[in-house]
Amino acid sequence: MPEALATIAPVAGLGMITIRANLSRAGDAIAEASGLPIPEATRITTDGSRSLGWMSPDELLLLLPAAETAEALTALTNALAGEHALVADVSDLRAVFDVTGPKVQQVLQKLSPTDFAAFPKDGLRRTRAAQVAVAFWRQGKGFRVIGMRSTGDYLRLILENATIPGSDLEPR
Amino acid sequence: MTQNRPFRLPKGGRLIDRAYQLPFRFDGRHLRGLQGDTLASALLANGQMMMGRSFKYHRPRGPVASGAEEPNALFGLGQGGRFEPNQRGTTTVLETGMVLRSQNCWPSLDADLGEINNWLSPFFPAGFYYKTFIHPRPFWKHVFEPIIRRSAGLGRAPTDPDPDRYEQAYDFADVVVVGGGIAGLTAALAAAKGRTRVLVLEQSGHWGGRTPVDHKGGQAQIDALLDELRAKKNVTLRRNTMATGLYDHGYLLAREALADHDPNLGIPRQRLWRIRAGQVITATGALERPLSFACNDVPGVMLASAVRDFIVDFGVAPGQRIVVVTNNDDAYRTALTALDAGLEVSAVIDARPEADGELVQVVRARNIPVLTGTAIAKVKGSRQVEGVAICDQSGDGTITGGIDCDVVAMSGGWSPVVHLYSHCGGKLIWDEAQAMFRPDPNRPPLGADGQGNVTATGAAKGDLTCAGDLERPEGATMPVWVMPAQAPYKLRSKMWLDFQNDVKVSDVELAAREGYASVEHTKRYTTLGMATDQGKVSNINGLAVLSGALNQPIPATGTTTFRPPYTPLTLATIAAEARGDAFQPLRKTPMHTWHNLNGAHWEPVGHWRRPYCYLHAGEDAHTAVAREVLAVRNGVGTLDASTLGKIIVKGPDAGRFLDMLYTGMMSTLPVGKCRYGLMCNENGFLSDDGVVARLSDDTWLCHTTTGGADRIHGHMEDWLQCEWWDWQVYTANVTEQYAQIAVAGPKARELLQRLPGTIDLSPEALPFMTWAEGELAGIPARIYRISFSGELSFEIAVPAGRGLELWEALHHAGRDLGIVPYGTEAMHIMRAEKGFIMIGDETDGTVIPQDLGLNWAISKKKPDYIGKRAQARSHMTDGNRWRLVGLESLDGRMIPDGAYAVDQGLNANGQRVVQGRVTSTYHSPTLGRPIAMGLIRHGPERMGQVLDFPTPAGETIRARIVDPVFYDKDGGRLNA
């Protein structure tokens, strides 16, 4: 009996902060306040607990344990006080899933026009999963997928549909 | 047909396993095939040559081909939700218990009443329907069309939902090779150097293409290639995967059949691959062409290659006595294959004046008569070939002899499969020597870099001998488009080009005579090539006949356009995961489940679902809405307003930016205050509205309409990135970060004050159009004193994850106040009672704020805003524009939504002149009568006048122009 390609698990207790700023000017301040190096374009840096993802040339997303959110918000706001920047708590904005299992990449390959052979180890890809916007990166042995909160049920459904046992993409 | 001789040969059949017999049903009869059979080979093995009937004349039809090009052997396959019409018997692999139905026949394949069309066929030439059913005109709609519709359409459409799953997957490859024959495998091996990612797609379940059939050592060659390719990590070999189409920039779609054979596996039945290819190599082979001789459609007349495929692949003898008719050497292989299988070959009829290629010599050496310069004058038999009458190929069909046979194996030469090459702009050239169109290597399809990204190889390139035994050079092919060359009309009208649609040589010639000089027009006039095989069998012969009729060379006629899919693709595969609950991403607010549990009657608003109203037991929607309106007007209610867009705009230039974005002045809005704003596009038309709150010195929060958030956020980013990129402004779309609850009604404050909180809600501390921040019910909250209902109203934003908690706290605390949840319809009614506009009701993309009496929300001081210049255009300042007023029907009937107010006279089209229309119309529970708003010419200057609104039912409702504010004109309630 074949097993599911992957397991889909919702992730709770995650804090998220969006940071918009001139990264070349304010990068050091953000790095210091967030405790993480600034990621290169389309990458994500992490220390195991916190992660800092590159969303756009002037936008980062800090992911951290929910309990640390308020403190990090204050730290970032203070660090960027003299800077033209926007720091906002977006912890409730998204639906987050961890996709783990033997064929996790194939699950995403069914939904996203992403070339995984060209996807770096520390890559963060913003793209489309079927009909909704998502971002994903490697997390542990699998992938972490974030989408919008309102379409979280849809995202979970299409992820789960893509894991049907026996539906792997290997040539047969 | 002689049933006592076995159709399954005692030996051979490289694709079948004689150890496994598979029972199946054909038109109710219980038959058996072998594992590995196709439907067609299994039926042939049971002596069933006639497999269906043609579409127009209902003539008996047997298989012509053995592959994807088959036009005749089509079946209704399966039962219930898994029933599918038009399944090709030559490519569908037989499975135990399959249920097949023949098509185009009633009551049965043998006794078909539609066959009368065949006897009447002289009266049904091309264009018959166009010419006949046009007069008298009214008959078309009421008599002809209903009758023709009943008989139109090939196969029956399934009626039940498809129970199977389908999916898609994306893939990327440097080189995609389409076709797993010897040419494709060889090309794949050549391409697989270094780390080049190579993907090989083969439409069938078997590798090797024609080579194992046409070449004695072929299978070993293929196996060796496969071994080498399988050893390479950078090569992927995918069987049962049909490349359906090639599109811009190397985008290739392919369908992989996963569980067609066994729906009970539980896996997706088919998968659509969306492949991005650096280079595509088409190794798609070639298709054999029929010959056009009289009665070439009688069951038993087959392509020569199909005859040997059935013998070699399935160990099936299509018949016992075979006549081969050809214009080339390749068909002699069929004679040899048949002889080797112990079948009788009565003769080879070769249209060429001379034939002495090596294959010909081998056949002659086996004492088979080879009749050169000879043609088939006519096939004898109606439901099965009984023999052929022969004649000189150069003559007019005068019969010179006859040969008994039960199968005619014909070959008119081969055409490379150029579909993929042509889908995306690749051009073809006419190869005079081989009588075929082949890809022009100098005009390939182009990729994103402007360089060719498709190359053809093997037979698909025109190298027709690549699959065969290269030791045996072949003689030249002689083009033969009509057999015999001087055939009179009587014969030409029995020469089939398109077997499924019954298009004959005479039909194409008729089209040419009637002026259809373009091949595309001829196709549509005659339906040539419009069958399910899309002309794979018929097109080249058809356009050669057309060229002959037009007396022009074949390349001057050209081909019809090759369009995807290569073979039919079921719509379910294209839809893939997008069905059922995953059809569309449904957007749900944090309180969605609560609404569901409390009787929500849903309304789609964009992708959002919002409660239209909440139904109590026994209530209809109308009653529920009225109850909700009155409950809010007299007590308190809550509306889930989470769907409203919320965009943070921050930066030193944010005020200046918002002044450009909104018609009103936002830079002067004091911190802590709210202001209603209108957004227009550069055309001046109103595109969105909402309340703006100033959060701090450099930060504003802009509310948009439901469904407007992404659009408006994109609009902001567009202007910031592309026009005012030196302005220091950042935006963030935080719509889904917050749950937003409108608490409205005279008891709203009393309710909120019952919840523990840190925010002073008194009218003095939090007057209308202000906001405050703090805690409410233990939840961090921002409260906006804004009102869309016209009542005392607070909109409370809390983190989305705590929205349900606040919602429930409100309902718990407000039980004795008669609190109700209210839906969008109650909201709509209450805003209409107040004369508030709604984007999408009062606006339709052609309405400017000035039309709606919203001049008060347009700054006169600002030098510029988006839409300002457009609103100064003469049409926009025209006093005759329709403008917003209220409408009050005289007799208490509701004016229908969208009804027009008519004026005197008729316009140029003879229609009543109109002077306005209804934009919103409701029954007002508050006022106990209907209310409406509309846009009326000179409306605000015509208070008290009465207008006529004709209804679709032919009645006229008369209504008086009134002020659009029907309720609480002085705003005492919302200011409370």
Place this chain on the structure above:
Amino acid sequence: MLTLTCPYCGITAEETELQPGGEAHLKRVGPDGSDDEFEAYIFARANPRGVHFERWRHAYGCGKWFLAARDTATLQVFGTYKAQTPAPTDDIIAAIQAARPDWTPAP
């Protein structure tokens, strides 16, 4: 289906990840513009067969607008560049002229 490389994040995105935005390098006409100037700004589009400059947004990616120079007939992409560019860059013009020697930029 087109692919375009976003000049901001370097991702080669397919058309389904992008949002089209029409002709590039339009000059906004504000309240001071004449009727004719405004009409040209709002409605008159080049729509050429051949070399064309377009606006695209990496909507399902980094969200940035960028510009693309491509041939509307052959779909050859000569290059993509940032939106904060009032006119085609020298690099882009050189890339176009390498493929279309007869082409010259509009004045």
